[in-house]
Amino acid sequence: MPRPERVVCLTPRPPSSRSRWAGGDRVVGCDRLRGPSAGARAEAPRGRVQTAHAIGILALKPDLVLGFSDLQAEIVRELIARGAQVLITNQRTIAETLLAITNRRGALGESEAGARLAEGLRAELDATAAAVPAGERRPRVFFEEWDSPLISGISWVSEIIELCGGEDLFPELRAGGSATQRIVDPAEVVRRAPSSSSQAGAGKKVRPERIRARAGGSG
Numbered sequence: 001m002p003r004p005e006r007v008v009c010l011t012p013r014p015p016s017s018r019s020r021w022a023g024g025d026r027v028v029g030c031d032r033l034r035g036p037s038a039g040a041r042a043e044a045p046r047g048r049v050q051t052a053h054a055i056g057i058l059a060l061k062p063d064l065v066l067g068f069s070d071l072q073a074e075i076v077r078e079l080i081a082r083g084a085q086v087l088i089t090n091q092r093t094i095a096e097t098l099l100a101i102t103n104r105r106g107a108l109g110e111s112e113a114g115a116r117l118a119e120g121l122r123a124e125l126d127a128t129a130a131a132v133p134a135g136e137r138r139p140r141v142f143f144e145e146w147d148s149p150l151i152s153g154i155s156w157v158s159e160i161i162e163l164c165g166g167e168d169l170f171p172e173l174r175a176g177g178s179a180t181q182r183i184v185d186p187a188e189v190v191r192r193a194p195s196s197s198s199q200a201g202a203g204k205k206v207r208p209e210r211i212r213a214r215a216g217g218s219g
Contacts, residue, residue, distance in 0.1 A: 004107070006060065006061055006062050007026045007108070008028060008064075009067075010068070026108075028060045058082060062084065064086075068088065070090055090177075092177050098118040098122060099118075101117055102114040128164060136165070138167045141167065141194060143197075145179065146179065147199070151179050151184070152168075152170040152173050155175060
């Protein structure tokens with residue numbers, strides 16, 4: 001496949017890392033949740049991740065459409081049926097994320113750069129893990145992926161918590177690829193007494209006071 005020059009990105013996360021993706025100037029359309037990557041074409045239109053329309057995407061005449069997760073299954077099915085070149089990744093773990101980076105950069109004609117980026121990120125993670133003092137008390141962390149219903153963190157979040165020396169409050173749920181498999185009872189969060197809590201609700205304003213109240217006062 002020739003090097004794609006017109007790329008549509010159906011994800012708030014860039015093809016690898018927004019600040020490290022040299023091909024940003026090839027983006028002709030992207031998700032509006034985070035805006036275009038640095039260097040993206042000024043005229044690149046933006047749409048919502050889960051409400052994108054195949055006709056509008058195809059009107060941009062993309063050489064490649066990049067996306068993320070099973071949530072985009074329907075739009076991807078339609079794009080493929082209409083002849084578009086599509087690469088969708090569905091990473092849930094750190095290892096899968098690094099693989100997605102190499103696959104996406106490869107699709108963009110940047111295989112060597114993708115391999116270097118993935119190796120560099122892996123080295124950074126390993127260095128972080130090595131710097132965690134041995135024998136210290138491990139803080140219990142609750143990561144709130146969504147607030148209504150309350151959803152705990154996915155695998156890569158849980159892995160990073162542990163890699164940084166913490167203890168995931170709901171480690172038994174992290175393998176749940178679907179958000180519905182990680183729904184938790186707010187009362188159980190309080191019962192497990194987290195040392196700290198954090199939130200990452202896409203598109204929602206973070207309200208620390210709600211997190212502290214839900215987690216029994218920790219924040």
